Amino acid sequence: MLSEFDLISRYFTRPARSYIAQIALGVGDDCALLTPAAGTQIAISTDMLVEGRHFFPDAEPFTLGHKCLAVNLSDLAAMGARPLAFTLALALPAAREEWLGPFSAGLLALADSHHCELIGGDTTKGPLNICITVFGETLPGQALRRDAAQAGDDIWVSGTLGDARLALAGYRNELTDQLVMDAEQHALAATRMHQPTPRVALGIALRGIARAAIDISDGLIGDLGHILARSGVGATLAVDSLPAGPVLTQQTQAIRRHFTLAGGDDYELCFTAPADRRDAVFAAGQAAATAVTRIGSIDAASGLRLHDADGAVLNLQLTSFDHFRST
Amino acid sequence: MLSEFDLISRYFTRPARSYIAQIALGVGDDCALLTPAAGTQIAISTDMLVEGRHFFPDAEPFTLGHKCLAVNLSDLAAMGARPLAFTLALALPAAREEWLGPFSAGLLALADSHHCELIGGDTTKGPLNICITVFGETLPGQALRRDAAQAGDDIWVSGTLGDARLALAGYRNELTDQLVMDAEQHALAATRMHQPTPRVALGIALRGIARAAIDISDGLIGDLGHILARSGVGATLAVDSLPAGPVLTQQTQAIRRHFTLAGGDDYELCFTAPADRRDAVFAAGQAAATAVTRIGSIDAASGLRLHDADGAVLNLQLTSFDHFRST
Numbered sequence: 260m261l262s263e264f265d266l267i268s269r270y271f272t273r274p275a276r277s278y279i280a281q282i283a284l285g286v287g288d289d290c291a292l293l294t295p296a297a298g299t300q301i302a303i304s305t306d307m308l309v310e311g312r313h314f315f316p317d318a319e320p321f322t323l324g325h326k327c328l329a330v331n332l333s334d335l336a337a338m339g340a341r342p343l344a345f346t347l348a349l350a351l352p353a354a355r356e357e358w359l360g361p362f363s364a365g366l367l368a369l370a371d372s373h374h375c376e377l378i379g380g381d382t383t384k385g386p387l388n389i390c391i392t393v394f395g396e397t398l399p400g401q402a403l404r405r406d407a408a409q410a411g412d413d414i415w416v417s418g419t420l421g422d423a424r425l426a427l428a429g430y431r432n433e434l435t436d437q438l439v440m441d442a443e444q445h446a447l448a449a450t451r452m453h454q455p456t457p458r459v460a461l462g463i464a465l466r467g468i469a470r471a472a473i474d475i476s477d478g479l480i481g482d483l484g485h486i487l488a489r490s491g492v493g494a495t496l497a498v499d500s501l502p503a504g505p506v507l508t509q510q511t512q513a514i515r516r517h518f519t520l521a522g523g524d525d526y527e528l529c530f531t532a533p534a535d536r537r538d539a540v541f542a543a544g545q546a547a548a549t550a551v552t553r554i555g556s557i558d559a560a561s562g563l564r565l566h567d568a569d570g571a572v573l574n575l576q577l578t579s580f581d582h583f584r585s586t
Numbered sequence: 587m588l589s590e591f592d593l594i595s596r597y598f599t600r601p602a603r604s605y606i607a608q609i610a611l612g613v614g615d616d617c618a619l620l621t622p623a624a625g626t627q628i629a630i631s632t633d634m635l636v637e638g639r640h641f642f643p644d645a646e647p648f649t650l651g652h653k654c655l656a657v658n659l660s661d662l663a664a665m666g667a668r669p670l671a672f673t674l675a676l677a678l679p680a681a682r683e684e685w686l687g688p689f690s691a692g693l694l695a696l697a698d699s700h701h702c703e704l705i706g707g708d709t710t711k712g713p714l715n716i717c718i719t720v721f722g723e724t725l726p727g728q729a730l731r732r733d734a735a736q737a738g739d740d741i742w743v744s745g746t747l748g749d750a751r752l753a754l755a756g757y758r759n760e761l762t763d764q765l766v767m768d769a770e771q772h773a774l775a776a777t778r779m780h781q782p783t784p785r786v787a788l789g790i791a792l793r794g795i796a797r798a799a800i801d802i803s804d805g806l807i808g809d810l811g812h813i814l815a816r817s818g819v820g821a822t823l824a825v826d827s828l829p830a831g832p833v834l835t836q837q838t839q840a841i842r843r844h845f846t847l848a849g850g851d852d853y854e855l856c857f858t859a860p861a862d863r864r865d866a867v868f869a870a871g872q873a874a875a876t877a878v879t880r881i882g883s884i885d886a887a888s889g890l891r892l893h894d895a896d897g898a899v900l901n902l903q904l905t906s907f908d909h910f911r912s913t
Contacts, residue, residue: 288732288816289664289800290629290722295622302617303705305719307675309712337616348634348717378630381717385636390675390708390717392632395617405615473616489615 266354266382270363271347281343281396291378293344293394301343302395302402304334310387315430320358322453323389324365329455330476331393332373333526336462337474339403340395342375350385373459403465403472403530408490410559412470412531415540417461417549420479421515422504423452424522437511448506455526461551464543465530472530478521480563483529487563496520496555498575499568516575520565531557593681593709597690598674608670608723609703618705620671620721628670629722629729631661637714642757647685649780650716651692656782657803658720659700660853663789664801666730667722669702677712700786730792730799730857735817737886739797739858742867744788744876747806748842749831750779751849764838775833782853788878791870792857799857805848807890810856814890823847823882825902826895843902847892858884 272286281294295301308327310316328345335342347366351358370377375393426448428434440448458474465472471490475482479501487494499512501519508515532540537553544551558564565573599613608621622628635654637643655672662669674693678685697704702720753775755761767775785801792799798817802809806828814821826839828846835842859867864880871878885891892900 289661290631290667290729292665292724292729293628293630294726295628297624301620301622301628303620303673303719303721304617305673305675305706305708305717307677307708307710307712307715307717309677309710309715312710312712334616338619340617346630346632346719348632348719350634350636350715379632381632381634383634383636383639385634385639385715386713388634388636388677388712388715388717390632390634390715392630392673392675392719394630397619399621402617402619 266359270359271377271380286377286379291344291346295396298398299396300399300402302335302338302340302397303392304331305390305392306331306334307388307390319453320362321365324362325369325454327389327391328366328369329457330526331391332369332375332457332459333455333474333476335393335395336458337403337472337528338395338397339401339462339466339472340397341463342373342459343394343396344376344378345370345391345393347377347380348390349380349382350388351382352384352387401466403462403469405471405473405486406489408471408486408492408531408557410492410557411534412557413534413537413553414483414494414496414555414557415530415532415551416475416479416502416554417458417528417544417551418456419502419504419550420475420525420527421507421518421522422448423455423524424518425504425507425510426452427524434514437514439510440506444506444509448504451504452524455524457526458528458547458549460547461528461543461549464547465540468536468539468543469530469532472528475525475527475529476523478523479525479529480520484563486529486531487561493558493561493563494555495558495564495566497568498565498573500552500554502550502552520575593686597686598704598707609705613704613706618671618673622723625725626723627726627729629662629665629667629724630719631658632717632719633658633661634715634717646780647689648692651689652696652781654716654718655693655696656784657853658718659696659702659784659786660782660801660803662720662722663785664730664799664855665722665724666728666789666793666799667724668790669700669786670721670723671703671705672697672718672720674704674707675717676707676709677715678709679711679714728793730789730796732798732800732813733816735798735813735819735858735884737819737884738861739884740861740864740880741810741821741823741882741884742857742859742878743802743806743829743881744785744855744871744878745783746829746831746877747802747852747854748834748845748849749775750782750851751845752831752834752837753779754851761841764841766837767833771833771836775831778831779851782851784853785855785874785876787874788855788870788876791874792867795863795866795870796857796859799855802852802854802856803850805850806852806856807847811890813856813858814888820885820888820890821882822885822891822893825892825900827879827881829877829879847902
């Protein structure tokens with residue numbers, strides 16, 4: 260059995276990366292030390308993932324390591340912040356090397372690809388729980404906040420929506436009479452669920468272009484709802500223009516609408532930008548190699564209106580994900 | 587049943603405190619934003635507390651809220667950093683108001699007394715798990731690191747040791763033939779276990795005076811061992827000069843030695859300072875209204891030597907706490 264200190268030194272301690280000048284002290288002391296560049300702001304976000312709630316008990320540890328950091332990097336992306344570093348707190352039923360090896364490999368591979376360094380954390384025995392706090396760098400006044408949407412803004416979404424939710428439906432044997440999905444399609448959709456891509460480059464490219472932004476973790480309408488509430492505005496969405504994932508595109512219109520609007524685990528960015536910045540938004544998408552789709556507009560009147568392809572009002576019964584509702 | 591958003595807004599969202607100019611954006615967006623003062627460093631630490639491991643399943647929620655933040659502030663104290671802010675990630679079996687009310691009250695009372703603001707976090711359903719990441723401010727070159735002890739340094743400890751471990755022995759009915767402790771004494775010792783006092787003022791007062799420092803959470807010899815390992819030195823401790831807590835003082839010498847050396851949950855500072863700075867160390871203790879006791883010295887030769895009151899070598903079999911050893 261590994262001791263706590265062997266565990267940290269074997270799986271989570273590496274020579275400090277030379278590309279991050281801001282990290283004055285990493286793993287191994289009471290605190291890590293960051294030296295922010297003059298005039299910069301530190302963006303901070305925390306996400307906790309619990310076995311049986313956010314991932315299956317038999318989740319593959321490499322992709323789980325990826326996902327735990329990805330959902331945190333997605334929060335930085337939604338602020339337009341550049342990743343700097345993160346801490347990892349880990350409760351484990353036992354220190355099993357066959358789990359820790361691939362978990363740390365998946366986690367650190369994504370960290371390296373974003374030049375984001377593990378600078379500290381905590382390990383303890385307990386029901387499997389993974390808590391990451393991530394630090395990014397942004398410039399004062401340039402962060403993409405939830406409270407900055409204005410009436411007349413376009414609403415945009417990155418990438419595609421709904422394939423992660425479709426994969427979950429497959430695992431749960433939901434909608435078996437309506438879903439048509441073979442094993443290969445399910446595997447493709449499952450990649451979206453297990454290995455989301457945080458839209459970090461897009462978030463940075465949208466600085467100075469987008470007004471408000473949020474990442475979509477609990478479903479588009481719920482997360483867009485946070486922008487509307489905090490900005491004191493409403494919105495109209497063109498439901499049939501929502502970009503469905505490659506597997507979801509092959510499903511019925513009812514399922515497409517449901518899973519793009521109220522899926523979950525998408526980790527795409529939903530953002531608003533002035534209507535006269537459409538070219539700049541497309542250019543940012545191109546620079547970040549990330550598709551961007553215009554899906555509606557911000558209204559002065561509160562509330563969310565859903566329109567179909569003909570502009571007719573749709574009345575769909577959908578709710579967003581709540582972590583304390585039973586599912 | 588409270589929803590996730592009701593829970594956050596009712597118990598964990600407050601108007602931003604005006605005393606922390608560095609917090610540009612608090613609870614409620616994808617990230618919080620800190621604006622560090624020019625030339626400062628950010629100290630960061632994460633601790634995770636798990637039910638049944640770090641606290642009893644029936645732990646009183648007010649003191650639990652206090653303790654979860656206290657153990658994190660203790661890490662800042664051990665770097666000589668001034669608390670700024672923290673994030674809270676909380677997994678709860680259910681959103682029970684009779685638990686959340688006193689838990690948040692205990693947590694935020696300690697936060698307020700240190701001008702440390704809650705700036706973000708996460709809540710989810712799951713086995714009770716509390717993960718806090720705390721942020722402090724220090725100046726480059728002034729942080730009290732574990733790797734800075736030098737041969738000839740005095741070794742010091744703040745406050746008193748062992749009462750928290752004594753309280754645990756009482757709860758566990760350990761050593762019943764050797765321990766003499768009535769209910770009142772146990773209640774006094776238990777206060778040290780449930781409501782530790784982070785030595786924040788002392789840590790700040792020791793800037794420029796102490797060399798290395800650590801906070802004692804897993805027992806003095808284990809935690810001092812981290813200073814020795816990272817500084818490449820050894821030490822000699824005068825075991826009978828260790829300051830025992832008021833309840834522990836009344837126990838046998840064997841129990842006193844055991845629980846001061848290898849107790850746990852003390853949250854005192856162990857630090858080293860040059861022998862010619864003794865007056866400065868006492869003055870720092872006085873300024874911080876915290877007792878400081880000289881307990882030994884750093885040696886060039888590696889290893890830890892324990893001496894009794896007559897300077898004779900003691901050969902005690904003690905081990906530090908390991909979170910992955912069964913207890």
